[in-house]
Amino acid sequence: LRILLLFFFIIASALIYLSTAGIETSRFNNQIISIIKNFNQDLEIELKKVKIVLDPFNLEINAKTVGPKFKIKDKSLELESVKTKIMIDTIINNNFSLKNLDISTKSLEIGSLISFIRNFKNTPELYILEKIFKKGYLISDVNLEFDDDGKIKENYTVKGLVKDAQIKFLKKYNIKDISFNFNFEEKKLELVDLSFFLNDTQLISKKLSIENVDDIFLVKGLIENKKLDLENKLLSSFLKK
Numbered sequence: 552l553r554i555l556l557l558f559f560f561i562i563a564s565a566l567i568y569l570s571t572a573g574i575e576t577s578r579f580n581n582q583i584i585s586i587i588k589n590f591n592q593d594l595e596i597e598l599k600k601v602k603i604v605l606d607p608f609n610l611e612i613n614a615k616t617v618g619p620k621f622k623i624k625d626k627s628l629e630l631e632s633v634k635t636k637i638m639i640d641t642i643i644n645n646n647f648s649l650k651n652l653d654i655s656t657k658s659l660e661i662g663s664l665i666s667f668i669r670n671f672k673n674t675p676e677l678y679i680l681e682k683i684f685k686k687g688y689l690i691s692d693v694n695l696e697f698d699d700d701g702k703i704k705e706n707y708t709v710k711g712l713v714k715d716a717q718i719k720f721l722k723k724y725n726i727k728d729i730s731f732n733f734n735f736e737e738k739k740l741e742l743v744d745l746s747f748f749l750n751d752t753q754l755i756s757k758k759l760s761i762e763n764v765d766d767i768f769l770v771k772g773l774i775e776n777k778k779l780d781l782e783n784k785l786l787s788s789f790l791k792k
Contacts, residue, residue: 566607573604579614579637582647586701591671595622598633611650612637623670626663631655648701654693661687661716687716687729709735725750738763742772752776 577600584596597620604613615634620627636650665681691711696704716729731745745756759772 566605569603569605570607571604573602573613575600575602577601579603579647583614583633583635583649586647586649587652589701591623593623593670596620597622603637606636610639612639612642621667623667626667626670628659628664628667629657631657648699649697651697652693652695654695656689656691656693656711658688658690661689661713664689683718683720685717685719688714705737707737709733723750728753745774 577598579601580598583601584598587596588594598616599618601614601616604615606613613634614637615632617632618629619633620629622628632655634653634655638648638650641648661684662681665677665684669677669681689711691709694708694710696706698704710733712730712732714730717725717727718729719725719727725748727748729745729747732743734741734743740761742756742759742761745759747754754774754776756772756774759770759774762769762771
């Protein structure tokens with residue numbers, strides 16, 4: 552009886568410790584890297600030790616690593632952290648899979664981020680975007696969920712903020728000091744507390760939404776300025792198709 556009680560005490564203590572403090576290990580690094588590389592086989596991933604915390608009620612393991620680095624070709628991207636949930640039964644059945652992937656970035660220079668993304672999908676739109684962005688920084692949280700086949704579900708979200716950005720194109724248009732918070736879901740982007748200068752005119756918006764409906768972009772919101780004088784010539788240039 553004493554041996555049996557001691558055994559249950561050790562098991563209970565281990566479960567409590569794993570469910571609260573957790574442990575650091577590199578046991579799952581290769582499996583996590585393998586799943587992320589499914590997005591692109593040229594992607595190189597550097598993971599430090601992963602901290603795992605047991606969730607016995609949901610039969611999951613919460614895993615988190617700090618300071619991972621992604622590399623592809625000559626571009627690299629340093630992140631703040633990567634978190635995921637691992638189903639315990641997939642480990643027991645030797646069918647390792649992730650339930651989700653939460654990525655938090657550091658403050659990233661927007662131009663460098665666009666260059667990194669172009670190594671995944673090099674489109675004319677991204678090329679133009681890289682050229683017109685002169686400066687700016689972005690911090691974001693990316694939330695992805697996977698289905699049973701390991702594919703990303705359509706309910707992904709990206710939240711974050713942009714600071715001190717500048718866009719310049721067609722010589723006469725200079726948009727600078729751009730700052731806003733954003734929330735992106737499938738086919739819908741919301742900008743909150745937007746502030747920017749269009750040439751020398753400061754404009755602000757509490758909320759601006761952009762939605763893709765059958766490849767047509769619907770823009771809704773209010774852009775205002777406390778004091779603004781517009782000449783007919785300047786106004787007509789802004790309202791051209």
